[in-house]
Amino acid sequence: xxxxxxxxxxxxxxxxxxxxxxxxxxxxxxxxxxxxxxxxxxxxxxxxxxxxxxxxxxxxxxxxxxxxxxxxxxxxx
Amino acid sequence: xxxxxxxxxxxxxxxxxxxxxxxxxxxxxxxxxxxxxxxxxxxxxxxxxxxxxxxxxxxxxxxxxxxxxxxxxxxxxxxxxxxxxxxxxxxxxxxxxxxxxxxxxxxxxxxxxxxxxxxxxxxxxxxxxxxxxxxxxxxxxxxxxxxx
Numbered sequence: 001x002x003x004x005x006x007x008x009x010x011x012x013x014x015x016x017x018x019x020x021x022x023x024x025x026x027x028x029x030x031x032x033x034x035x036x037x038x039x040x041x042x043x044x045x046x047x048x049x050x051x052x053x054x055x056x057x058x059x060x061x062x063x064x065x066x067x068x069x070x071x072x073x074x075x076x077x
Numbered sequence: 078x079x080x081x082x083x084x085x086x087x088x089x090x091x092x093x094x095x096x097x098x099x100x101x102x103x104x105x106x107x108x109x110x111x112x113x114x115x116x117x118x119x120x121x122x123x124x125x126x127x128x129x130x131x132x133x134x135x136x137x138x139x140x141x142x143x144x145x146x147x148x149x150x151x152x153x154x155x156x157x158x159x160x161x162x163x164x165x166x167x168x169x170x171x172x173x174x175x176x177x178x179x180x181x182x183x184x185x186x187x188x189x190x191x192x193x194x195x196x197x198x199x200x201x202x203x204x205x206x207x208x209x210x211x212x213x214x215x216x217x218x219x220x221x222x223x224x225x
Contacts, residue, residue: 011098057104063165064114067157068122070129071150071192 013040084172103174103185105168108218110192113211114167117199121160125153156206159199166195190221 018041024033109192128149170188177185196213203210 011101015098018183040103054098054101057101057108058175061104061174062108062111063171064118066109066164067118068155069150069153070126071146072107 117210157200163195166192
């Protein structure tokens, strides 16, 4: 599950979209902010073919259980 | 004043985006590490079970099976400790990733480094017993090496 160029491109697009959104909001154009955000997010989602967000990746992580050796069961194999 | 606030907001977002990307990287690394760690665990458990079963099958009347099992247990003790330490390090890494809201937490990087240390230790110990353990994922090695 190494990060591909697509993943990086999607992350950059999201970041750029977020920056543009912030700038548009600050200069008093919330409508433009919403439009820019929608376009960049859609593009990022399209690029990120897996469709897995950071939250989904993090939630998918699981703990690994303890080692079970034969002598752990009543001391006999 | 508005310009300053705007620049501050943009910078904040850049930091946030970078942190989120870092968190995703950690999540990807942990996801990649999961399979080889569980494989190593299964290989070690299977090896121990096979050795113990062989002892039972080949035991002759009068053999002290309990003592033989105890010796086998001693033989596997370093490997069991190293494997348990690796599992603990992995679980701690997962906790650090899941606990970091923005992803910028240094705990993630520290946990990644601890995971790499335990992974190398397990490989060393397992290698001495003839049990192959896959090398740590390249992403984990590269990421920990690239950060100060």
